[in-house]
Amino acid sequence: MQSEDREIDVHGEIERLVRPLLQAFDDSDLTRLSVDEEEFGLEIVRRSRPIGAVERAVAAEPAQQIPAAARHPMDVLAADVVGIFHGSRPEAVVGQTVTESRELGYVEALGIRNPVRVGRGGRLAEIFVSEGEPVDYGQPLFGIEVGA
Amino acid sequence: MKKVLIANRGEIALRVNRACHELGIPTVAVFSEADRESLHVKRADEAFCVGPGPSARSYLNIPNIISAALISGADAIHPGYGFLAENARFAEICRDHGITFIGPSPEAIRAMGDKATAKRVMVDAHVPVTPGTGIVESIEEARAFAQSAGYPVLIKATAGGGGKGMRAVHAPEELEQSLNSASSEAQAAFGDGRVYLEKLILNPRHIEVQVLADAHGGILILGERDCSVQKPSHQKLIEEAPGPHLSSAFRSSLYEVARQAVKAVRYVNAGTLEFLGEGEHFYFMEMNTRIQVEHPVTEEIFDVDLVKEQLRIACGEPLSRGQQDLRVRGHAIEVRINAEDPANNFAPAAGTLTTVQLPGGPGIRVDTHVYQGAAVPPYYDSMLAKIIAHGADREEAIARMVRALRETTIEGVKTTVPFCIEILTDPEFIAGGAGIGYLPRFLAREARVEAAAAR
Numbered sequence: 001m002q003s004e005d006r007e008i009d010v011h012g013e014i015e016r017l018v019r020p021l022l023q024a025f026d027d028s029d030l031t032r033l034s035v036d037e038e039e040f041g042l043e044i045v046r047r048s049r050p051i052g053a054v055e056r057a058v059a060a061e062p063a064q065q066i067p068a069a070a071r072h073p074m075d076v077l078a079a080d081v082v083g084i085f086h087g088s089r090p091e092a093v094v095g096q097t098v099t100e101s102r103e104l105g106y107v108e109a110l111g112i113r114n115p116v117r118v119g120r121g122g123r124l125a126e127i128f129v130s131e132g133e134p135v136d137y138g139q140p141l142f143g144i145e146v147g148a
Numbered sequence: 149m150k151k152v153l154i155a156n157r158g159e160i161a162l163r164v165n166r167a168c169h170e171l172g173i174p175t176v177a178v179f180s181e182a183d184r185e186s187l188h189v190k191r192a193d194e195a196f197c198v199g200p201g202p203s204a205r206s207y208l209n210i211p212n213i214i215s216a217a218l219i220s221g222a223d224a225i226h227p228g229y230g231f232l233a234e235n236a237r238f239a240e241i242c243r244d245h246g247i248t249f250i251g252p253s254p255e256a257i258r259a260m261g262d263k264a265t266a267k268r269v270m271v272d273a274h275v276p277v278t279p280g281t282g283i284v285e286s287i288e289e290a291r292a293f294a295q296s297a298g299y300p301v302l303i304k305a306t307a308g309g310g311g312k313g314m315r316a317v318h319a320p321e322e323l324e325q326s327l328n329s330a331s332s333e334a335q336a337a338f339g340d341g342r343v344y345l346e347k348l349i350l351n352p353r354h355i356e357v358q359v360l361a362d363a364h365g366g367i368l369i370l371g372e373r374d375c376s377v378q379k380p381s382h383q384k385l386i387e388e389a390p391g392p393h394l395s396s397a398f399r400s401s402l403y404e405v406a407r408q409a410v411k412a413v414r415y416v417n418a419g420t421l422e423f424l425g426e427g428e429h430f431y432f433m434e435m436n437t438r439i440q441v442e443h444p445v446t447e448e449i450f451d452v453d454l455v456k457e458q459l460r461i462a463c464g465e466p467l468s469r470g471q472q473d474l475r476v477r478g479h480a481i482e483v484r485i486n487a488e489d490p491a492n493n494f495a496p497a498a499g500t501l502t503t504v505q506l507p508g509g510p511g512i513r514v515d516t517h518v519y520q521g522a523a524v525p526p527y528y529d530s531m532l533a534k535i536i537a538h539g540a541d542r543e544e545a546i547a548r549m550v551r552a553l554r555e556t557t558i559e560g561v562k563t564t565v566p567f568c569i570e571i572l573t574d575p576e577f578i579a580g581g582a583g584i585g586y587l588p589r590f591l592a593r594e595a596r597v598e599a600a601a602a603r
Contacts, residue, residue, distance in 0.1 A: 023181050026200055082196055082212040084219060109215040134219045136197040137212060138181055 072145040074125065077116055079135040083109030087131055092142070098124050104142055107135055116141055123148035149173055149224050149248065149463050153217040154192065156228030157207060158517045159534060160439070161188035164226045167455035176220045178213055180206035182525040187517045194220050201527045207231045210238055217247055224248035224462060226455075230529065233438040234261055250462040252417045252437045259413060260435040264306045264344055270432045273412030275405050278424065278431040280346035287324050293345050294323060300348040303327055305334030305341075311382035312337040316348055349431070351583035352424035354378065355391050357406040358446045360457050361415050366467040369403045370446050370454075371476060376584045377571065379494050385564065385587065386571060387442035388481040389449050391425075392542060392580030398428055409435070418443075418458050441484070441534070444515060448480035448538040479542040481549050483568045485516075485533040485558065487524050490567035498526035503559035507552035511538045511545070524561055532563065542580060546572055570594075 079085070087105040092098065099121040106113040126143030129135060153176040154164045161177065165188065168175045177192030182201035189195045196216035199206030206212075208231060217225055225242055227233040233251065236258040242249040251257070260266045267277050281293045283306060294301045294317065303326055305313025313334030315326040327343065335341030358370040374391035375384045394402075406421050413435070420440050423430040443454050457468065488494045504520040516533035518524075524532070535552050539545035553569045571577050576586060 023201070026181075082198055082215040082219065110211055110218070134196075136216070137199050137206070138197055 072122065072148040075119055075122070075144040075146050076140045077104070077119070077142040077144065079107050079116070079139045079141055080137060081107050081109045081114050082136050083107040083114065083134070085129045085131070085133050085135045085141065092124055092127065094124055094127055096124050097148075098122065098144060105129075118142075118144060120144070120146045122146040149459065151176060151193075151220065151222040151224070152250070152459070153178065153213070153220065153222035153225045153247075154188070154228065155207070155213050155225050155232055156230070157183055157186060157188055157528065158531065159515045160228040160230075160441075162191060162517050163515055164228060164455055165191050167453060167459060168226075170453075171456060171459060173459070176216065176222045178207070178216055180525075180527070182523075182527055185523070187519060187522075196220070201525060203231065203527055210241060214241060214245055214247070218245065222247070224250055224459075226250040226458070227438065229438050229441060234436070236261060248462050250417070250458055252415055252419065256413050256415055257437045260419075260437050262306055263304065263308065263434055264342075266434055267432070269412060270409060273408050275409050275412075275432045276430065278346045278349060278433075281344050283342045283344055284327065287327065290323060290327055290345055291320065294320065297347040300350070302346045302348040303330040303343050304346060305330065305338060305343050307338035307340040307342070308334060313341075313343060314382065349424050349426050351585040352426045352431075353391070353581065353583045354384070354422065355394075355402070355425040355430060356420050356422040356440075357402060358440075358443070358454070359406055359410050359415070359419050359421065360454070360461065360467060361410050361417065361419070362461045362467045363416050363464055364466050366470075367407055367410050368467055368469070368471055368474065369406050370450055370452065370474065372399070372402060373442055373445055374581075375442060376582060377577070377587050378584050380588055380591070381494070382584075384442065384484070385486075386481065386483050386568065386577075387445055388479065388542070388545070389445040390476060390479065394425075395428065398425075398430070402430055405430075405432075417461050418454055441531070442482050444513060444534065444536045445480040445482045448513065448536060449476050449478060450474055451477065478538060478540045479545040480536060480538045481542075481545045481572075482534055482536045483549060483553065483572070484531055484564065485535060485556070485568075486564045487530040487532050487561040488564060489562040490564055494564075496526075496530035497561040498524050499561045500524070501532075501558060501560040503557050505555070505557040506533065507535060507555035509548075509552070509555075511548045512536070512552045513538070518558075532558065532561075546578060 085105060085107055088103050092104045098118045100118055102118045103115045106115045123145045125145045128140045151174045152168045154161045155178055165175050174193040177189050177195040178198045179186060179189045179195060180199055180201050198212040198216060199209045225247055232238040234257055236254040239249040239254040239257055259269055264283055270277055279297050284290050300316055300318045303315040313330045315330040317323050317326045331341040331343050334343060354375045355372050356375060357372050360368040371389060372391045373387050373389045375387040377386035378384050409421055418439050420436040422433040424433055447454055487497045501518055501520060501522050504518055506514050513536040514533055518532045537545045537549035537552055539548050550572045553565055556565050576582050
């Protein structure tokens with residue numbers, strides 16, 4: 001499904017702003033892309049892409065409100081197959097700390113379970129999907145504040 | 149048929165979407181991340197992103213496309229043209245998942261997709277073919293054939309298409325090098341470096357026959373199209389129906405052969421048999437087992453909807469009319485508006501379309517997916533629109549096309565619009581029946597005029 005009708009929140013906004021950049025980056029040969037504007041900071045680093053590949057973005061809060069040291073980069077775990085999303089048991093909840101390579105759920109496609117795993121550990125800040133929801137390529141599933 | 153997934157993009161995805169909606173069938177679009185804002189996504193009832201921009205990871209991503217069909221409850225897939233349209237394996241996978249592939253059987257796709265096999269099948273069905281070899285195993289074999297058939301000869305890739313792996317050889321000393329370069333080009337493009345040789349017929353016409361066949365043995369021969377105006381890369385630029393200046397003897401013989409061929413392949417659904425025409429003779433080149441880009445010119449002169457017929461045939465219904473019900477009305481011409489620069493060897497262009505003003509009025513049909521502000525991604529073919537002009541006769545069709553092209557403004561990328569106006573007003577094109585050598589000749593003539601002007 002096309003990703004739409006999601007609640008408008010700060011992370012949703014980041015996702016909207018960042019996606020075109022991620023696309024351009026993904027289609028390029030670059031391994032690192034850094035944007036440093038007054039109200040917007042972003043760094044994308046290419047790594048090998050496992051299922052549920054991790055894309056890393058830095059939050060866009062004005063610098064004077066949140067000191068740079070308190071900023072946590074946001075990893076968005078996105079689906080890279082078209083299928084049906086299922087959460088893992090025990091169910092992950094927003095606010096909990098999740099560790100590297102923990103399976104948060106899987107996308108079932110053509111009878112195959114494609115696990116969605118945490119890249120870098122942190123605080124589970126967002127769950128963008130619900131149980132049994134059809135998801136398409138690139139659809140955000142989870143947001144993780146790395147190191148939080 | 150409850151719901152159709154359209155496994156394509158651009159104008160053909162919209163064309164299929166229209167046919168489905170007219171028949172009351174809901175549609176599912178698939179798209180790449182580069183096509184998120186495309187019209188085919190907006191017009192469909194549902195849409196799934198199946199991968200990033202490059203088509204190998206999106207429009208050719210069979211698992212994601214099949215998964216989208218299963219999740220959405222689509223029980224049929226229309227492949228359009230290009231991408232997976234002539235992929236026998238894909239048609240098989242659809243069948244394995246209980247999804248109707250709107251096209252011929254995997255067996256027919258496979259038989260016609262391998263050009264050497266296709267030729268053998270046609271020879272067995274008494275369809276005339278150009279003298280040629282099987283797959284060339286050695287340079288000696290190639291030399292022997294070229295010697296006996298006489299130069300020039302044409303090297304072709306058995307998996308080929310779009311001019312890839314194709315070389316004309318005019319003299320014995322060029323043969324070995326051309327053979328090697330054609331083979332490596334084919335290997336790179338198709339993963340299959342096998343090539344064969346044919347006698348090169350100088351300045352033939354590209355004449356193709358549109359066929360429809362249902363699962364009950366019904367066959368319709370929907371006349372011919374002349375697609376001789378081709379770029380140096382052998383890609384078609386202007387197509388018309390009927391073919392100008394063909395004798396009735398030529399036509400009846402051509403249609404009879406096409407009918408034999410369809411029966412021989414036990415073909416079901418829409419297909420096109422391509423021939424080289426030279427004088428009163430024609431030779432089978434290949435069969436395309438899909439709907440073609442230039443199908444609208446046939447639709448216009450027969451007042452038939454080929455895509456709807458495809459859907460009906462795939463449902464197991466018989467053809468909606470008989471051969472005796474078909475009457476040719478007037479003449480139709482199609483021009484492909486591509487985002488490319490004719491002055492720079494038709495180099496494709498990507499960018500954003502800042503202005504899009506498309507023509508209309510009597511006898512003009514425009515099949516397109518573009519709109520003002522739309523992006524032209526770099527990943528896909530450069531076709532922006534097809535303009536089809538229909539008139540009471542060829543003269544009126546040409547006049548309408550020229551008028552329509554002059555009404556057309558597309559800015560932001562270079563297009564073939566001005567170039568096509570030059571062709572449509574060129575006396576040699578207006579005379580009709582110029583062969584595939586026409587466009588290269590036209591380009592050489594223009595280059596000479598420019599060189600003279602520069603002096």
